[in-house]
Amino acid sequence: MKPLEGLLVLEFSQFMAAPTAGLRLADLGARVIKIERPVKGEAGRQIAIRNIFVDGSSLVFHTINRNKESYGADLKDPEDLARVKKLIQQADVITHNFRPGVMQKIGLDYESVKAINPRIIYGVVTGYGNKGPWALRPGQDLLIQSLSGLAYLSDTADAGPVPFGLATADMICGAHFVQGILAALIKRAKTNQGVLVEVSLLESTLDLQFEVITTYLNDGGKLPQRSSVKGNGHAYLSAPYGIYQTKDAYLSLAMGDLHKIGHAIGANLSGYADKASWFDNRDEIITQLAQNIKHKTTAEWLELLEAAGIWCSEVMTYEQTLQHEGVKILGMQQSVTLPDGSSLSTTRCPIRINGEKLYSNVAAPRPGAQTEAINQQFNLI
Template sequence: MKPLEGLTVLEFSQFMAAPTAGLRLADLGARVIKIERPVKGEAGRQIAIRNIFVDGSSLVFHTINRNKESYSADLKNPEDLAMVKKLIEQADIITHNFRPGVMEKIGLDYDAVRAINPRIVYGVVTGYGNKGPWALRPGQDLLIQSLSGLAYLSDTADAGPVPFGLATADMICGAHFVQGLLAGLLKRNKTNSSVLVEVSLLESTLDLQFEVITTYLNDGGQLPKRSNVRGSGHAYLSAPYGIYKTLNGYLSLAMGNLHQIGEAVGVDLTSYEDKNSWFERRDEIMQLLGEKIAHKTSSEWVSSLEAQGIWCAEVLTYEQTLQHEGYLAQGLKQEVTLPDGGKLSTTRCPIRINGERLYSDKAAPRPGADTDIINRQFNLS
């Protein structure tokens, strides 16, 4: 039995952050029901990566919404809204990520919903919270990265702002949302009363940077100092931390004693006695290391350096990673079965419970696919 079996989650959410939280709750055993508009479903069904669609919905929608059910309802239709309210009476959690004011207009804001169900855990994802000059702006990942300072942490000093190649804000916000919802369930079970859980993309992305923002706040307002050498791994860390070109690929070096690493690589770095110089003179140290590292293969360096207790790794592509025994040993890949009987390869939940990996072969539903059975099971009509 999975830990959240018996819980019912109503997901009024769309796109990525909040549905990612719903995915994790479903993986852990909750029954997650997407409340979607008739026919077309939620807007995220049409947001595609590389324009890939599967079974009428985008591939990215499938990655986020597997293992869920879909209930079709027009929330502007009084009859549909009345049935949704009956469903809310029997739910444990509802989530939404509409802009401030939208659920109030529908009549499903927190106060209205807790009047329907006094034990509900009511979860809200916003872009920037409910107040302030940004409150009504689009809560989109790249925009959040841009406004949060995150884009000035990667690449070289002359590169300008560089966004992450992932929906970073959405993913971390979804993780925070799950944490808040689970904490809300614990509080509800102690108090037998409703709980409001709120997260925002901006706050989550700022929290993701808590180490470096705290450094900025306590270091005289010194901005992140990216290296001029390509491959530097962190704007706030000293040499040798970064990625170096080898004879046939790339090698990453993590933190460690610079003198030991220099000796292992074959570069005399003893003149850099003061550890402060390992940061202040980071570029020249990395160049010295890089010139030497370029003359051997990645595997030769890993074999040599690991034997001396130095933290390092080859830099792998997806093709190399997904064929490596280190990846295969995790059992991370799973297949889900599409409504037409086809198969879709994806990843499983990364959490293990009592040593058991959590798999599910249920694909994302078609819009409204489960409406009739939910109506019967919850006595809605």
């Protein structure tokens, strides 16, 4: 039995952050029903990566909406809204990520829903919170990265702002959303009262940077200092941290004793006795290390450095990573079965419960696929 079995979650959410939270709740055993527009479904079904669509919806939609059901309802239609309210009476959690004010207009804001179901856990994802000058701005991942300072942490000093190659804000916000919902469920178990849980993309992305923002706040307001040498990748860490080109590929070096590393690769770094100089002179040290490292293959360096207890790694592509025994033994890949009987490969939930990996072969639903069955089961008509 999975930990959240018996829990009913109604997901009014679209796009990525909140549906990602719904995915994790479903992986942990909750029954997650998406409340979607009839026929077309939620807008996220049309947001595609590399323009790949599967079974009528984007591939990215399938990655974050597997293991869910879909209930078609036009929330502006009084009859559909009445059925949804009946469903809310029987739910444990509802989530949405509409802009501030939208659910109030529909009559499904927190106070209205709490009147229907006093024990409801009501979860809201916004872009920037529900107050302030940005409250009504589009809560989109790249915009959040740009507004949060995150874009000035990667690449080199002369690169300008560089966004992450992931929907970083959405994903971390979804994780925080799950944490808040689970904490609220524990509180409800103690008080028998509902709880309002609110997160925002901006707050989550600021929290993601807690180490470096705290450094900024306690370092005289000095802005992040990215290295001018390619491969360092961290504005606040000293040499030797970074990725280096070898004779045949690349090698990463984590934090470590600079003199021990210099000795291992044959670089004379005796002029940097003071640890503070490892940051102050980061670029010249990295350049010197790079000159030595390029003369051997990655495999040769790994054998030498690992024997010396130095933290290092080869740098892999997806092809290399997914074929490596270190990844394969984790069993992170799974297949889900689409409505037409074909299969789709994706990843599993990364959490284990009592040593058991959490798999499910249930694909994302077509819009409204379970409407009639849910109407019957919950006596909505």
